[in-house]
Amino acid sequence: MKPNKLNDLPDWIKNSNYNYKVNYRKSLWKNNRMHIKNLLSSLAQPKGVSYVHRRGSPGVNLIQLLISVLLIVLIHNITLLWIIYILLLFKLLFLNPQQLRKFIKSWIIGSIIASLLIIPSYWLTGISTVLYFTIKTSLILANAQYYRITTPFQELLTGLKALHFPDMFIMIIAISLTYIRMLGQNLFLNLEALELRTVSKNKHPYKLIGAIFGALYLKSCDYAIELYAAMEARGFNGHYKSIKVKNNNFKDFVTLSPAIIVLLLFVLWRK
Amino acid sequence: MTLIKLKDVCYSYPNTCGIKNLSININKGEFLCLMGANGSGKSTLLQILSGLKTTDNGQYFFKNSEITEKYLSNNKQRQKLHQQIGMVFQNTDVQLFNPSVYEEIAFGPKQLGLSQNKIIKRVNDCLKLTNCEKFRDRIPYQLSGGEKKRVALASVLALNPEILLLDEPLNGLTISAQREMLNLIRELQEAGKTIIMASHNYQQIKDFAQRFIIFKENHTVDADLTQIDIKNSPDRQKQLMNL
Amino acid sequence: MHIPDNYLSPVTCGTLFAAVTPIWTIAVIKVKKQIKKHHETLPMIGIASSLAFLIMMFNLPIPGGTTAHAVGGTLLSILIGPWATCLAITVTLLLQAFLFGDGGILSFGVNVMNMAVIMPFVGYWIYKIGKKFKHEKLGVILGSYIGINSAALLAGIELGIQPLIAHTNNGSPLYCPYGLNITVPAMLLAHLLVAGWVEVIFTLLVFKFVNKVSPTKIYDNSNNANNIHWIYLLIGLALISPLGLIAKNTAFGEWNNQELQHMLIKQHLGSQVPEGMLNGFHFKALFSDYTINGLPISIGYILSAITAILVFLLLVRGLKHETK
Numbered sequence: 089m090k091p092n093k094l095n096d097l098p099d100w101i102k103n104s105n106y107n108y109k110v111n112y113r114k115s116l117w118k119n120n121r122m123h124i125k126n127l128l129s130s131l132a133q134p135k136g137v138s139y140v141h142r143r144g145s146p147g148v149n150l151i152q153l154l155i156s157v158l159l160i161v162l163i164h165n166i167t168l169l170w171i172i173y174i175l176l177l178f179k180l181l182f183l184n185p186q187q188l189r190k191f192i193k194s195w196i197i198g199s200i201i202a203s204l205l206i207i208p209s210y211w212l213t214g215i216s217t218v219l220y221f222t223i224k225t226s227l228i229l230a231n232a233q234y235y236r237i238t239t240p241f242q243e244l245l246t247g248l249k250a251l252h253f254p255d256m257f258i259m260i261i262a263i264s265l266t267y268i269r270m271l272g273q274n275l276f277l278n279l280e281a282l283e284l285r286t287v288s289k290n291k292h293p294y295k296l297i298g299a300i301f302g303a304l305y306l307k308s309c310d311y312a313i314e315l316y317a318a319m320e321a322r323g324f325n326g327h328y329k330s331i332k333v334k335n336n337n338f339k340d341f342v343t344l345s346p347a348i349i350v351l352l353l354f355v356l357w358r359k
Numbered sequence: 360m361t362l363i364k365l366k367d368v369c370y371s372y373p374n375t376c377g378i379k380n381l382s383i384n385i386n387k388g389e390f391l392c393l394m395g396a397n398g399s400g401k402s403t404l405l406q407i408l409s410g411l412k413t414t415d416n417g418q419y420f421f422k423n424s425e426i427t428e429k430y431l432s433n434n435k436q437r438q439k440l441h442q443q444i445g446m447v448f449q450n451t452d453v454q455l456f457n458p459s460v461y462e463e464i465a466f467g468p469k470q471l472g473l474s475q476n477k478i479i480k481r482v483n484d485c486l487k488l489t490n491c492e493k494f495r496d497r498i499p500y501q502l503s504g505g506e507k508k509r510v511a512l513a514s515v516l517a518l519n520p521e522i523l524l525l526d527e528p529l530n531g532l533t534i535s536a537q538r539e540m541l542n543l544i545r546e547l548q549e550a551g552k553t554i555i556m557a558s559h560n561y562q563q564i565k566d567f568a569q570r571f572i573i574f575k576e577n578h579t580v581d582a583d584l585t586q587i588d589i590k591n592s593p594d595r596q597k598q599l600m601n602l
Numbered sequence: 603m604h605i606p607d608n609y610l611s612p613v614t615c616g617t618l619f620a621a622v623t624p625i626w627t628i629a630v631i632k633v634k635k636q637i638k639k640h641h642e643t644l645p646m647i648g649i650a651s652s653l654a655f656l657i658m659m660f661n662l663p664i665p666g667g668t669t670a671h672a673v674g675g676t677l678l679s680i681l682i683g684p685w686a687t688c689l690a691i692t693v694t695l696l697l698q699a700f701l702f703g704d705g706g707i708l709s710f711g712v713n714v715m716n717m718a719v720i721m722p723f724v725g726y727w728i729y730k731i732g733k734k735f736k737h738e739k740l741g742v743i744l745g746s747y748i749g750i751n752s753a754a755l756l757a758g759i760e761l762g763i764q765p766l767i768a769h770t771n772n773g774s775p776l777y778c779p780y781g782l783n784i785t786v787p788a789m790l791l792a793h794l795l796v797a798g799w800v801e802v803i804f805t806l807l808v809f810k811f812v813n814k815v816s817p818t819k820i821y822d823n824s825n826n827a828n829n830i831h832w833i834y835l836l837i838g839l840a841l842i843s844p845l846g847l848i849a850k851n852t853a854f855g856e857w858n859n860q861e862l863q864h865m866l867i868k869q870h871l872g873s874q875v876p877e878g879m880l881n882g883f884h885f886k887a888l889f890s891d892y893t894i895n896g897l898p899i900s901i902g903y904i905l906s907a908i909t910a911i912l913v914f915l916l917l918v919r920g921l922k923h924e925t926k
Contacts, residue, residue: 098484100477101519102550108471110438119669120660127659129373131701157707161612164776198703202606209779213765217779221608228607232703244700254630256644260693263648264655268697271652277453280411287442287518288470297662298807299456305653305681305812307452307500309819312645320641458815498815 110288117286117296121279128272131265144343146243147250153235155347160227163354169223171353175346176230187237195233199226241265271304278304360387362522362553363408367417370403377403379578381417385555387521390548392564393557395574395581396602401557402449405524408555409446410437442471445520449527449557451511455499460491460510463499467518485513488543504531512540516547523547525556529563541567561599565589573599603673603757603789603797604698604713607706609778611768614760619711625719626692629685636686643686650678650690655697662800670797672804675717675753676725676746680809683821684726691718712760716753725749738813739806746805747798751790754797758782758789 144152156172163169183191202225203218210218239247245258278300290296363385370377378400385391393401406412407419410431419426421440431437448454457463464485468478486492489509494502499510508528515523525544529537545567548554558564571589573581582595589595637643654674661669679687692714698704705713725745732741762782765775778785812819863875 097488097546097550098480100481100484101516101547101552103519108442110435110442123659123661124656154707157607158612161608161708161777164770206779213774213779217774220776221779225606225608228706229703232607232707236700236703241700256630256633257689257693259644260648260651260689261696263645264651264693264697267645267648267652268655271649271656274453275656277448277450278456281448281454282456284409284411284441284444284446285467285514285518286470287438287467288472290470294803294807296456297660297804298809298811299458301653301657301804302808302811302815303456303500304656305649305808306816306819308649308653309642309646312642312649315645316642319645458811 108288117279117282121276121283124272124276124279128269128276131269131272144340145250146239146247148340148343149235149239149243150247150251152343152347153231155344155351156231157228159347159350159354160224160231163224163350164220165354165357168350168353168357169227172227172350175350176227176234179234179346183237191233191237195226195230198229198233202226202229267308271308274307275300275304361385362387362422364420365417366420368404368407368414368419369417370407370412370415376400376578378407381580383572383580383583385553387553388548388551389570390545390554390568391556391570391572392568393555393572393574394559394561394599394602396559396576399574399576400578401574402526405446405526405555405557408522409444409524410440442518443521444524445515445518445522446524447508447511447515447526447528449530451504451507452500454511454514455507458498459496460486460499460502460513461495463510464491464514464517467514471518481517481519485517488516489513490539505533505536508532509536509540512543520552522553522555525554527557527559529558529560537563559602561596561602565599571599603716603754603793604695604705605709605716605757605761607708609706609761609764610709610712611764611777612708613767614764615708615711618715618760622711622714622719625688629688632685633689636683646682647686647690647693650682650687651693651697654678654691654694657804658694658698662803664796664800670800672797672801673717673721673750673753674801674804675721676729676742676749676801677805677808679722679726679821680729680742680745680805681812681820684722687722687726688718691722712757716757716760720756721749721753724752739810742806742809743802746801750798750801751793754789754793755786758786761785761789 160169160172163172180188180191199222203222206218206221206225209221245262248261249255249258282296282300361384365384366382368381369379375398381400381404393404395401403412407414408421410426413419413426413428413431421444424430424436426440431440455463457466461482464482465478468481473481486495489512491506491509491513494506494510499507502510508531512525512528523544528540528544532540541564544554544556554568556564556568565586569586570583571586572583575581584592584595589599633643633647657674657677658671661671664670675687675691678690682690695705695710695713695717699707699710725748728745728748729738729741732738732744735741759782761778761780762785764778765781768776770776780788809820859875863873866875867873
């Protein structure tokens with residue numbers, strides 16, 4: 089850079105004229121910025137996972153979730169559904185109060201949304217379908233949410249590994265979560281920078297979508313190469329060792345027992 | 360003329376504090392340098408001044424209008440603010456998203472409704488001022504760190520803002536490139552612009568900035584001194600050299 | 603397009619999960635091969651899945667005041683290849699289900715089939731056709747539009763058949779209560795009119811940028827080594843085709859008039875063959891029922907299969923353009 093003298097500065101810099109027009113339309117970027125900001129903050133704070141004492145090993149937890157959801161979907165007997173509800177409420181007693189409030193709030197919202205979708209079918213098939221559907225959907229939602237609230241991400245990965253998912257999948261899942269934070273942060277800062285330079289009406293606002301996501305992809309390509317080199321330099325070879333979780337059979341049994349009881353009732357008790 | 364008034368401005372992040380109880384006035388045409396260790400609140404202050412963040416409590420006045428969440432939710436007011444305040448980020452990578460350097464610099468002026476000739480002149484002038492002419496057709500994100508900084512500065516200059524916020528603009532530049540950039544910034548100040556720069560390299564800027572605001576590690580202001588005050592105080596100089 | 607739990611019967615979920623498993627297996631094998639050549643493929647898939655995640659979070663305003671988001675399946679398959687995209691979007695769906703409860707647990711296989719298999723592959727093949735005829739951008743537009751609409755159509759069908767296949771004795775549906783006449787139009791309209799265009803805009807804009815700035819970063823699979831595997835697969839299938847003879851009854855829908863009458867009577871649907879079929883078109887094929895006089899029927903099956911494969915390969919070869 090050659091040193092410039094004062095009289096080398098162009099005239100337009102020396103003038104301060106700020107009568108440029110502005111654009112009144114709502115910017116599509118601002119809402120997305122807020123959206124992504126919320127995503128990032130929810131990912132950044134480890135979701136206050138509450139550890140329930142009598143937890144089984146990760147693999148067993150996952151199996152228990154799958155069996156429970158499968159049973160709920162299969163069962164059409166109202167009494168059995170009621171028993172499942174009671175077991176669920178009993179499990180909820182072990183959450184701490186803050187978690188419980190959060191759980192109830194998102195459970196109710198989720199159930200209301202699900203029931204809204206199904207209400208039109210009242211005129212097609214009658215009230216019993218609507219009721220059954222709402223009850224079962226809210227049960228499934230509750231189970232899924234309970235799992236989510238009480239399981240840290242790492243445990244999900246361990247559970248998937250215990251269920252013999254290929255190593256590659258596990259690795260991709262682990263990397264993806266890190267990348268979501270990283271790329272999300274990058275995207276957020278991009279949008280902030282874009283916001284600062286959006287001073288009026290942009291003739292081609294949608295072209296920017298191509299620019300921002302395209303640039304994000306291209307930067308990531310280069311980053312991926314460097315990241316892999318860094319991983320290899322630290323001894324990574326693509327294989328995850330199964331961590332032998334201390335086999336606490338009692339806890340596994342306690343975790344699985346509600347599901348097994350309901351399963352037995354379902355199989356043996358045919359109305 | 361006082362352009363910016365900050366009264367008891369505070370900002371905190373979910374897990375840490377950003378700034379605590381900051382009250383300063385900034386006049387038109389000043390060259391102000393924010394100094395302090397990493398994480399002491401310099402970037403946070405610049406983001407509040409640019410309107411990207413709003414103060415938790417306390418007040419921020421720009422030309423006698425209070426900048427609040429409500430003020431910024433009005434498109435017209437927000438865009439007017441962005442026309443007058445330009446910011447160069449610390450991480451210039453995120454600031455560059457156009458397919459070529461030329462288009463990056465032209466991005467701002469195109470929105471202002473200028474004629475095609477004026478836009479071309481502005482872009483060429485900015486390219487010349489920041490010495491980016493040789494890579495005008497290259498892709499910004501593939502440039503080196505120093506080149507990116509120059510392109511970012513050029514793209515902000517093209518909007519001709521009244522106030523320039525620069526977050527550690529000298530990072531990653533060679534010593535001679537730093538000197539040239541500081542010369543350019545000083546000329547811009549002499550042409551009437553207000554410069555607020557965050558830096559932790561006192562040695563480089565001690566002869567350029569006229570006023571220094573020093574942040575403590577607990578995110579409050581340690582001192583607000585002029586260039587001469589610091590030069591007369593060897594202790595201060597020692598403190599700043601060791602940042 | 604994420605289908606939650608309880609809308610699909612376990613049979614549907616299980617079937618589609620079973621259908622997706624071999625595709626995952628092939629994808630893992632193919633990607634492992636790709637990794638040997640390009641080490642960075644593995645983190646690239648992770649990046650692709652987080653990109654898909656962010657794309658699905660990004661809302662574009664549409665006329666009417668609401669917003670819609672793209673899925674990015676076709677875009678990613680153009681950029682990193684369809685097999686890698688299949689794995690990437692599977693992971694995205696898993697993360698969405700775990701982090702946000704978007705999409706169900708049992709219906710995971712169904713969602714993967716719709717968004718990680720149908721959409722990328724259909725989109726990619728149409729794009730490749732467009733590329734071959736030197737109309738890349740048209741290929742991108744059609745690929746992304748048809749890709750997302752095929753996925754939507756499939757989702758609509760999956761939902762709509764539930765009342766038919768799973769209901770109580772008195773006819774009330776156990777899972778999704780809306781029939782085909784509601785689900786298919788609803789899904790298709792929403793995607794043909796709105797979501798499809800959002801997808802097209804997104805895919806086209808990002809493709810144009812990447813193509814202009816760095817065309818080498820677009821997936822290019824022009825080596826024909828992989829075709830050899832397909833031929834082995836086809837020959838293998840041809841050899842086992844006589845297995846069909848084990849089934850005693852004629853396949854569904856392939857009855858002649860007498861068999862049709864018999865089936866109708868059995869199902870209490872009528873006792874006459876429809877008039878149009880009585881006096882309609884009777885085609886006498888060269889080797890009807892795959893039989894050749896004097897040869898065991900299984901040889902007839904195998905010969906017919908091999909002939910069909912050869913005719914097909916010749917057709918494909920004849921239509922190929924000269925490669926440089």
